[in-house]
Each structure stands twice: as structure tokens, then as C-alpha cells.
Amino acid sequence: MKITIIGLGLIGGSIAKTLSRRKDNQIFAFDTNKSSISNAIENKSIKGSIESLDDLKKTEYEDSLLILATPPSITVDILKSLDFLFNSSVTITDTTSAKTSLNKILQKFNFPENIIFSHPVAGSHLSGAVNSIDNLFNGKSTILSYHDSAAPLHVNRVMSLWQELGSKVSVLDTELHDQIFAYSSHLPHVVAYALLNTLKEIEQDNLALFSGGGLGEFLRLVSSSPEMWADIFSTNGKNIAFAINDLVKNLNILQNKIANDPESLKDLLSELKAFKESNY
Amino acid sequence: MKITIIGLGLIGGSIAKTLSRRKDNQIFAFDTNKSSISNAIENKSIKGSIESLDDLKKTEYEDSLLILATPPSITVDILKSLDFLFNSSVTITDTTSAKTSLNKILQKFNFPENIIFSHPVAGSHLSGAVNSIDNLFNGKSTILSYHDSAAPLHVNRVMSLWQELGSKVSVLDTELHDQIFAYSSHLPHVVAYALLNTLKEIEQDNLALFSGGGLGEFLRLVSSSPEMWADIFSTNGKNIAFAINDLVKNLNILQNKIANDPESLKDLLSELKAFKESNY
Numbered sequence: 192m193k194i195t196i197i198g199l200g201l202i203g204g205s206i207a208k209t210l211s212r213r214k215d216n217q218i219f220a221f222d223t224n225k226s227s228i229s230n231a232i233e234n235k236s237i238k239g240s241i242e243s244l245d246d247l248k249k250t251e252y253e254d255s256l257l258i259l260a261t262p263p264s265i266t267v268d269i270l271k272s273l274d275f276l277f278n279s280s281v282t283i284t285d286t287t288s289a290k291t292s293l294n295k296i297l298q299k300f301n302f303p304e305n306i307i308f309s310h311p312v313a314g315s316h317l318s319g320a321v322n323s324i325d326n327l328f329n330g331k332s333t334i335l336s337y338h339d340s341a342a343p344l345h346v347n348r349v350m351s352l353w354q355e356l357g358s359k360v361s362v363l364d365t366e367l368h369d370q371i372f373a374y375s376s377h378l379p380h381v382v383a384y385a386l387l388n389t390l391k392e393i394e395q396d397n398l399a400l401f402s403g404g405g406l407g408e409f410l411r412l413v414s415s416s417p418e419m420w421a422d423i424f425s426t427n428g429k430n431i432a433f434a435i436n437d438l439v440k441n442l443n444i445l446q447n448k449i450a451n452d453p454e455s456l457k458d459l460l461s462e463l464k465a466f467k468e469s470n471y
Numbered sequence: 472m473k474i475t476i477i478g479l480g481l482i483g484g485s486i487a488k489t490l491s492r493r494k495d496n497q498i499f500a501f502d503t504n505k506s507s508i509s510n511a512i513e514n515k516s517i518k519g520s521i522e523s524l525d526d527l528k529k530t531e532y533e534d535s536l537l538i539l540a541t542p543p544s545i546t547v548d549i550l551k552s553l554d555f556l557f558n559s560s561v562t563i564t565d566t567t568s569a570k571t572s573l574n575k576i577l578q579k580f581n582f583p584e585n586i587i588f589s590h591p592v593a594g595s596h597l598s599g600a601v602n603s604i605d606n607l608f609n610g611k612s613t614i615l616s617y618h619d620s621a622a623p624l625h626v627n628r629v630m631s632l633w634q635e636l637g638s639k640v641s642v643l644d645t646e647l648h649d650q651i652f653a654y655s656s657h658l659p660h661v662v663a664y665a666l667l668n669t670l671k672e673i674e675q676d677n678l679a680l681f682s683g684g685g686l687g688e689f690l691r692l693v694s695s696s697p698e699m700w701a702d703i704f705s706t707n708g709k710n711i712a713f714a715i716n717d718l719v720k721n722l723n724i725l726q727n728k729i730a731n732d733p734e735s736l737k738d739l740l741s742e743l744k745a746f747k748e749s750n751y
Contacts, residue, residue: 304510332680385721401655408688417740441665460697
């Protein structure tokens with residue numbers, strides 16, 4: 192199968208490394224960073240590069256799979272520019288964690304049947320091709336989102352891609368995807384930034400001496416790429432605003448119970464411990 | 472050296488396990504749970520038990536070390552009941568993470584010279600003697616807090632205790648201790664509970680599928696003992712209330728930048744990444 196990856200960063204580079212282990216996969220890539228391309232050719236994770244997205248018009252790309260492994264706002268721009276492939280035999284997917292802006296483009300084109308969104312819930316606080324690894328998606332969750340008009344052939348092609356990469360695949364409606372991830376993934380990142388900013392403001396030296404291990408692990412979220420997370424936050428801003436409001440409400444509930452109601456505080460903490468243990 | 476540990480839970484049990492490796496340490500313990508005592512005698516981490524705190528009046532306990540390894544509010548009650556040992560040759564320390572309530576007792580007695588507070592920043596989401604381990608404090612931080620009136624002999628005895636347990640020891644004024652820990656340790660726990668309550672409220676099945684690994688690690692804080700954390704939150708409630716207010720302010724700042732100012736959002740995330748990398 193012919194596979195083209197746009198963007199050879201952590202995600203695109205890791206996809207290439209895994210897929211290239213199968214000889215019948217012919218992997219091509221496009222990246223503005225020429226050294227990412229030449230490194231990937233050298234370590235045989237890709238077969239070659241394409242010069243421009245227009246190359247995808249060639250007949251040799253018919254029935255191929257195109258993976259956009261770029262940050263959210265760039266993915267929006269690229270998807271727009273690929274309208275010549277809409278409803279073609281080329282299956283198009285992405286890897287971003289916010290889908291609403293992408294879905295708006297599809298809406299204008301009455302939902303082309305060959306576009307299936309993907310969100311691999313895998314990553315690292317390290318970014319770039321240099322940190323890509325060949326088992327990044329193994330055992331991780333990947334969420335597909337697509338419209339009713341999507342053709343089974345294209346859905347299956349994307350489903351097979353993630354299964355080949357070792358992911359556990361599930362499907363969510365596009366809007367529900369963005370609502371859920373605003374809470375389950377984007378909110379924890381917002382919280383890590385807000386918490387760290389709060390700690391920064393107390394201007395105390397050697398703060399790490401005064402924190403247990405769990406905090407350090409959590410703050411690793413802040414080591415992710417600021418550009419990518421500013422982009423994710425902005426593209427899913429409305430849902431994240433609701434999530435922040437809900438969190439603030441729950442912080443105020445706790446603050447109130449701490450000040451006034453130790454018994455009901457203990458009950459709430461017990462209830463949450465039980466919820467944690469059956470869900471995470 | 473004769474050492475008496477009040478409370479053979481995770482902390483007290485772990486202290487006994489490490490200290491008992493040295494033959495010249497004679498360790499005694501007091502716990503209302505008789506099986507904790509008999510298990511500890513069986514595995515030789517303690518030499519015997521005391522029947523009542525009044526036993527500490529005996530001359531054989533002169534110049535010994537008394538460690539209160541009980542939760543915050545129980546520690547307050549026990550310290551009050553130990554006034555017959557204030558300004559004696561017995562060194563008294565504790566292991567709690569909030570000191571203001573304890574310090575109020577000392578104030579009434581004009582700060583006895585033999586009481587040195589300890590806060591080992593070590594623990595586990597598992598509690599109880601059954602989970603105690605003999606290297607719990609090794610390489611971890613322990614904070615001492617004491618009044619100017621504390622006698623060097625007693626300070627040194629407590630300092631040596633934690634050094635023998637492998638801790639990195641530092642010293643903080645009692646009030647500053649509680650202010651800092653409200654931010655560095657208690658606030659992250661409040662946040663973990665509030666975040667989990669927010670996720671619980673969206674009533675979505677299989678939530679863990681939609682979250683990255685960092686969140687699961689952080690939510691482990693919620694698996695700690697609800698009784699202990701309700702107690703810590705209540706005993707340091709005023710400082711924690713300030714910390715929650717500061718966090719809410721920072722959440723609102725992020726929410727506002729996400730909605731209105733993507734450039735300044737990116738700058739803030741970059742600044743926080745740099746702060747993270749030089750501090751945690």
C-alpha cells in the first residue's frame with residue numbers, strides 16, 4: 192500500500208518507523224524541514240519524498256492513504272488546499288486532537304466520502320522527528336471520527352492503519368470528540384499550566400523539595416510544545432472554556448467544604464477515590 | 472538510642488523498618504491496632520510496645536526520641552496530652568504536613584525547647600503498616616520547623632534521625648512551612664480532586680481511553696487516604712483557600728488568553744515550559 196505522510200514530526204516520524212517494517216508498505220513524505228526527510232530516507236523509514244502536494248494528483252497515488260501529521264491550525268490550511276482530492280480514491284486522515292475546525296471545511300464540501308479523522312492519544316513531552324519511536328501507538332487509544340457519508344472502504348483503510356500501528360481503535364462523533372477531549376485531555380493541560388503559574392508566582396526557591404512525586408509527573412505536561420498546545424487550546428477554545436468553568440465550580444465546592452464542612456469533605460474525597468479506582 | 476513511635480502506619484512502620492537495621496536502636500511503639508504491633512514485633516522492626524503514653528514518664532525513657540507518626544488532627548490531640556514531657560530530656564517530633572495547629576499548642580507553653588517538627592515529603596497512595604517499606608525516606612526531602620527556643624541537642628537529634636533515614640533535610644519557619652505546602656503539595660491534591668470531579672460529572676464511559684498517561688499518574692493523588700487528606704485540608708484550610716484563589720485567577724487568565732489572545736497565550740506557555748525545566 193502506498194502511504195504519504197505530511198509532516199515528519201514526532202507523530203508522522205513514528206508512523207513511518209512502524210509502517211516501514213512491512214515491505215509492502217511504500218511510504219513517501221512531505222516536510223518543509225529537508226533534514227527530517229533525508230534522515231528518514233537514510234534510516235529507511237520512508238522510501239522517498241514528494242515535492243509538492245500537487246504530486247498527489249498523479250495516477251500513481253490513486254487508492255493510496257494520505258496522513259496529515261501536522262499541528263491543528265496547519266492541518267486546517269492543508270486540508271483546505273487538498274480539495275482536489277475530495278471524493279477521490281485517496282483516503283485522507285489526520286492526527287490532531289481537535290476536529291471542529293476541520294469539520295467545518297468538510298461541511299462546505301458536503302462531507303466528502305474519503306475523509307476520516309484520526310486522533311491517536313499518544314505523544315510525548317518531546318517533539319520532532321528526532322524523538323519519534325517505532326512503537327509510539329502500540330497499546331494506545333486512537334479515536335476515529337467521520338460523517339455518515341464516509342465510504343466503508345475509506346473507513347476500513349484508516350481503521351487498518353491504526354490497527355497495524357497497535358492502537359485500540361474507537362469511534363466518536365466529531366463534535367462529541369471535541370467536547371470530551373476538552374475535558375479529558377485539554378483541561379488537564381490547562382490545569383498543569385495554571386498550577387505551575389500559581390507555584391511560579393510564590394517566588395520560593397527549591398520548590399521541588401516541597402512537592403511529592405505525583406506533581407512532577409503531572410507538570411511534565413508543561414514540557415510539551417507551547418506552539419502546539421496554544422494551537423490546540425485555540426482551535427477547541429469554546430469547549431475548553433466550559434471545562435474551565437466546571438473545574439472552577441468544583442474548586443469552589445472543595446474550598447467551601449474545607450472551610451465549613453469537614454464531614455462532607457471526607458465523603459466527597461472517598462467518593463472520588465472510588466471513582467478513580469474504577470475508571471483510571 | 473531509644474526511640475518510641477506513636478502510630479505504626481505507613482510512615483511510622485517505614486521509620487521502624489529502617490531504624491531497626493541498626494542494632495543500637497531500641498525501638499518501641501504504640502498503636503491502637505494490636506495486630507500492627509504484633510506484626511512489627513514478629514518482623515523485628517520494633518522491640519516492644521508501650522501500653523500507654525504515661526509509660527514515657529519512666530526514667531528509662533530519659534534522653535529518648537519520641538516520634539508522633541499519626542494524622543494531623545490526632546497529632547494535635549496527642550501533643551496536647553504530652554505536656555508532662557515538655558522541656559524534658561525526651562526529644563519530641565512529628566511527621567505531619569501542616570504545622571500551624573501544633574504550633575498553637577507550643578505557643579501556650581511558651582515554646583518548649585524539646586519539640587522539633589518534622590515533615591517527611593514522602594508517602595504513597597497506599598497507606599497502613601502493611602505497605603510500609605524500609606527505604607521510604609531515602610533520597611526524599613524532609614523539612615524541620617522549630618522555634619528559636621529549641622535546644623541544639625534536640626534539633627540535632629531530629630536532624631540525625633532523618634539523615635539516618637536517608638532524607639535531604641532542610642529547615643523552614645512553621646508559618647512559612649504551611650504557606651509553602653498549601654501551594655506546593657496541598658493545592659495539587661485539591662486540584663486532582665476537583666479535576667476528577669469535573670471529569671466524573673460529564674458521565675462519559677471509558678474516559679481513560681481519551682486521556683494521555685500524565686493524567687493517570689496525577690490522579691493517583693486521589694487514591695490517597697480520604698480521611699488523612701480531609702484532615703490535612705482542614706488543618707491548613709486558610710492557606711489552602713488563598714492558594715485556590717490564586718489558581719482560579721490563573722485559570723481565568725488562561726481562559727481569557729485562549730479566547731482572545733493566541734500570541735500572548737503562546738508566550739505564557741513558553742515561559743512556563745522554561746520555568747518547569749529549571750525547577751522540576
